[in-house]
Amino acid sequence: MDISHNKDKFIEILTDFKRDILKSISGAITSSAEDALFSSEYRGKVSKDKIKEYIQLKISVHIVLKYILIRLIEDTNNKINSKLNVEGISRWKEMSKNFRNDYIKLFQFACDDLRREKGIGEAFVETAYDDYYSRLKSIFNTSQNRKNNYLELLKGYDFRTLDPNTAITVVENIYPSEERENLQKYLLPSPAIDFLLNNLGIR
Numbered sequence: 001m002d003i004s005h006n007k008d009k010f011i012e013i014l015t016d017f018k019r020d021i022l023k024s025i026s027g028a029i030t031s032s033a034e035d036a037l038f039s040s041e042y043r044g045k046v047s048k049d050k051i052k053e054y055i056q057l058k059i060s061v062h063i064v065l066k067y068i069l070i071r072l073i074e075d076t077n078n079k080i081n082s083k084l085n086v087e088g089i090s091r092w093k094e095m096s097k098n099f100r101n102d103y104i105k106l107f108q109f110a111c112d113d114l115r116r117e118k119g120i121g122e123a124f125v126e127t128a129y130d131d132y133y134s135r136l137k138s139i140f141n142t143s144q145n146r147k148n149n150y151l152e153l154l155k156g157y158d159f160r161t162l163d164p165n166t167a168i169t170v171v172e173n174i175y176p177s178e179e180r181e182n183l184q185k186y187l188l189p190s191p192a193i194d195f196l197l198n199n200l201g202i203r
Contacts, residue, residue: 002161010157011173014064017150018174020139021060025132029055036128037188046186058183058190061175062129063136066192067154068170069123070110075159080117083110086155103140103151104133123195127188168200 003010029052037058038051046054067084074082082088083106092106115124133140139150162170175193197203 001156001158003157003159004161004163004166006157007166007169010154011170013150013153014068014170014174017067017139017154018060018064020150021063021136022056024135024139025056025059028132028135033128033131039186039188042186051186054183054186057179058187058193059129059132061179061183062190062193064174065171065190065196066111066124067107067150068159068167068174069192069196070107070114071154071157071159072162072167073114073117073120074110081113083107083113084151084155085159089151089155103149104136107140107151108133120195123192125191127190129190164200168202171196171200171202 033055034048034051037055038046070084074080074085074088083092088110089106111124111126111130115121115126175197
């Protein structure tokens, strides 16, 4: 499916994806996550509730933009073994009898594969932003909630049709400038977010 011709629907799905991740991890932020992700420079200057709110928001952005980055790489690089497009998900269902409905595991395998790729591996270094996948079963796994399995909803989009201008519009919708200002000021970097923003010329 051509993204540029279906831009509004594509952005709507990604925005819903972010919203549902945020709902799923709400109230789950631990003090160890706060210690790992909140900049020491601002400790004591921001309330605990605000810190948790910022971390939850950045986790949701991190996962959605990481997904976009994975699909961009998979769909445009023939050497990458695709996991999350139509072909990759179909292959997963054929090969994996025990885990065929475990889309979180598939997402993590895609990240693991790309972490080993020269030049892009640093974007997939695991951080404390990746500690919350266990809470996302209802929005990743078909056995939990077919309607909102976002990997299924997005698999048919051809990321080769995501031109730079549309990509910037998509990212601006998922991670608007007012969010970026606070989250990048108070929280430690997400390699995936920074890699994508840098390559799109967004700061």
